[in-house]
């Protein structure tokens with residue numbers, strides 16, 4: 001019998017379609033001598049029969065994931081810095097018609113987007129529960145409230161600062177299972193002509209590219225235009241625009257407004273028609289996705305074992321949160337991957353969650369190039385290829401696993 005749960009959007013019946021097994025917290029990089037037992041949960045995804053929203057079957061308590069030492073830094077990538085500067089500039093140019101505009105960001109991290117808003121002298125507030133990254137933003141002159149965004153917090157912000165012209169959120173809204181409270185907060189805080197703009201991984205791209213490593217504890221929802229439109233409708237809002245983005249392996253930027261306040265763009269209609277044509281959440285599509293995931297596991301393990309048998313070296317590139325899913329699901333440990341190189345100081349000297357592969361700085365990788373590099377940060381491939389030309393000149397080869405296993 002298929003496992004079921006209750007939909008966090010519409011209370012409909014969610015039926016599980018993939019089980020990626022017992023997994024650790026994707027960002028819980030451990031000190032080698034840590035006596036703390038690791039936290040594990042069952043990573044599985046289902047879709048709702050009513051609103052179609054894909055969502056995790058099990059929720060991890062938020063304080064376990066987002067805390068003082070949360071290691072992800074948004075400003076770590078040049079491409080993402082330019083991306084957020086671009087959207088901040090666009091919003092400043094198009095959405096600031098009130099006398100004294102106000103921008104709120106949910107999950108402002110190290111201030112990568114709000115820096116641009118602050119520099120323009122526009123009133124703003126980041127809401128960010130992870131203390132370490134929030135302090136980095138504050139040091140850049142960004143106003144931050146250290147909190148989880150939810151209805152009570154939104155109402156306090158409204159009382160103190162008034163309505164927001166723009167509420168923005170990237171790679172965060174999909175992280176929040178208590179979405180009913182968040183949507184009530186957004187609805188209350190947003191000015192009558194305001195917009196809620198959010199960017200998150202697109203379920204259509206996950207299915208098309210078999211990028212199952214987008215599934216981990218922090219990613220609770222996997223949005224489509226159709227499921228977001230239904231979610232908006234249930235909370236008195238409307239999906240008025242969508243934009244397909246190349247960031248993080250394929251995302252959509254959704255724009256929500258109060259119901260009836262703005263006309264929906266043609267792009268919304270087109271994407272919904274396209275999703276219907278692809279039968280994105282049909283049992284047959286989901287079964288094909290699961291088959292593809294199994295094939296990636298089999299092929300990747302076979303490739304790594306062949307390399308090992310030849311006595312050649314493999315190093316992982318990018319100790320990403322995503323990599324926890326693929327490493328744990330495939331059972332890849334230090335026997336197959338010597339270490340993982342990553343430029344984030346907070347991850348270096350630690351072990352990957354669950355699989356205990358050492359994480360080291362890029363200088364160790366560059367001082368003695370391995371024969372193969374397993375591209376775990378595949379969503380930053382272009383930026384990495386431009387930076388690591390010496391590796392290939394030295395005869396090194398990249399192993400990729402999205403959309404399928406390949407060596408080049």
Ligand code: SAM
Nearest residue numbers: 066074106107109127128130148149170171172
């Ligand atoms: N927006 C940044 C970006 O796109 O690079 C950061 C994304 S990071 C993956 C997710 C961020 O959301 C973390 O900094 C986390 O602390 C924050 N977060 C998680 N739950 C939140 C909530 N309820 N309210 C505000 N921020 C939250």
